[in-house]
Ligand code: MF3
Ligand code: CO
């Protein structure tokens with residue numbers, strides 16, 4: 001059964017990554033009022049979410065993260081007519097981030113096969129017509145152990161409860177405070193070194209969205225803002241160590257597990273629209 005999928009993966013990846021076409025960036029913005037811009041953000045968000053759905057059947061024991069990178073890259077370029085934003089971004093060598101087990105974020109795909117029981121965060125950012133969509137989720141090779149499943153569930157709850165708070169008038173510090181409280185209630189820690197971020201016609205802009213903090217502080221959220229929330233939650237201590245090319249790879253210092261989920265959001269007149277929502281997600 002899983003041999004069949006591994007053969008399909010081999011076939012899909014045998015020629016490596018296709019070339020990326022040239023493209024022209026738009027002027028950097030992370031807040032929009034024009035419907036054309038909002039539609040551009042909706043399309044980019046949907047494409048990024050679609051890549052996660054497309055990858056699901058390929059995340060099996062025996063697949064390498066390099067293979068997942070090639071499959072995602074070729075899908076983004078060939079099927080979506082989009083650009084994988086990570087590739088060559090400040091020297092990042094691949095088209096997706098694959099963060100396995102104790103890797104917190106910015107994992108660089110490699111030739112090592114996933115083993116039964118591994119968890120991997122796959123983070124997809126696409127650029128479509130100059131607009132960015134950025135989203136990530138956890139995947140499991142085989143059944144996750146109960147402690148891993150719990151960490152991932154709580155991490156997704158941290159993301160969801162923060163999203164539910166987003167509306168004009170909420171302050172950025174309110175989000176981090178709520179995320180931190182939920183993580184700590186479960187005796188997990190919050191990574192402080194990496195934050196959510198404004199995104200739009202640029203990858204990383206204002207506002208910075210820490211996943212810790214104090215309610216009633218920080219930027220006041222306004223209609224039309226587009227930003228991500230992407231909590232990284234550790235089973236052990238919050239401290240980070242760096243590895244890999246240019247120190248890109250962030251790992252837990254204590255070697256324990258880390259999980260992350262990310263969505264791209266648009267602030268509406270009275271709430272929030274999740275630009276990267278997947279069909280399987282229940283957001284009522
Ligand atoms: N997608 C990541 C984020 O959520 C950023 C990855 S930067 C890269 O912000 F270069 F590593 F791809
Ligand atoms: Co992001």
Ligand code: CO
Pocket residue numbers: 123124125134135136230262
């Ligand atoms: Co991301």
